[in-house]
Amino acid sequence: MTVNRVLIFAGGRLDPGMLREVRPNDFLIGADRGALFLVEHGMKPDLAVGDFDSVSEEELERIRTYSIELLACDPVDKDLTDTELAFDHAVRRNPAEIVLTGVIGTRLDHTLANLHMLLRAAEQGITCAIWDEYNYITLCGSFSQVEDRGYSYVSLLPLTPVVTGITLDGFMYPLHNATLRIGQSLAVSNQLVASTGTVHVGEGWLLIIQSRD
Structure with a gap:
């Protein structure tokens, strides 16, 4: 499936104002708690992905109910962060653009790893940005x-x-x-x-x- 733009909502610092940036034809991916954020704000993720170790069983059931597709993985037996799992699924859809939000937070290691995804996108000819209330990074x-x-x-x-x-x-x-x-x-x-x-x-x-x- 080819889409024009993919928006990834991850589990870092999330700003409800970013929801105003969602366009009708965007493909929405929620990574772990980012999927819960979308559901709680009345959005329907096209894909929810991650180990979902930061949500309760009841919250996971809400994500499952209101997402078009859910892909859950084991929190121990995995090699990638939830955000990178979401990013890989975005790349497979061959979009013109990927926007990541909720990828900056208290974990510096995760923030730096997410910044490096900009290079992965650029090497594949995909326009990519990290966007939130305080930063817009390309x-x-x-x-x-x-x-x-x-x-x-x-x-x-x-x-x-x-x-x-x-x-x-x-x-x-x-x-x-x-x-x-x-x-x-x-x-x-x-x-x-x-x-x-x-x-x-x-x-x-x-x-x-x-x-x-």
Whole structure:
């Protein structure tokens, strides 16, 4: 089954405001407690997936009742996080775009693993973003247009050890053919000076993080 856009709701910090971003033809995946979030807010997941170790038996039954499909796995005998299981199912549907929400939370290890999924999507030609109340995160390997989404800052951080040929237009602090290495904060807390800005990258992968406090 091929779909245009997949929205994954995972079990991290979830903002009910993200439900306003759901379009009629989106394919909705709830990962573990993210599926319960969708059901509790009157949404019907196309797929609920995970080990469901963070929900009660009664909550799992609600998820089962109100989801089109449920795939449960053993919480011990599995190699992937619930979010990656959901991501893999999204990729199999060959979408043009994947949006992940509820993938940032108190577990830094899970947050970093979820950020790495942006690279997996990019390598397969899929547009992908991590989106919540405080952050909108994408990945740039050649060119990106950055729209003003109402966040205060735009920070650029290398995902690969070195990113070269970075040129920014439409930003308060422009760069021209710059190089960033992991560990440098040169491009943190920049700001747009127009409704859109552009980011060019020569080589490497660069996280574009729009954020607010």
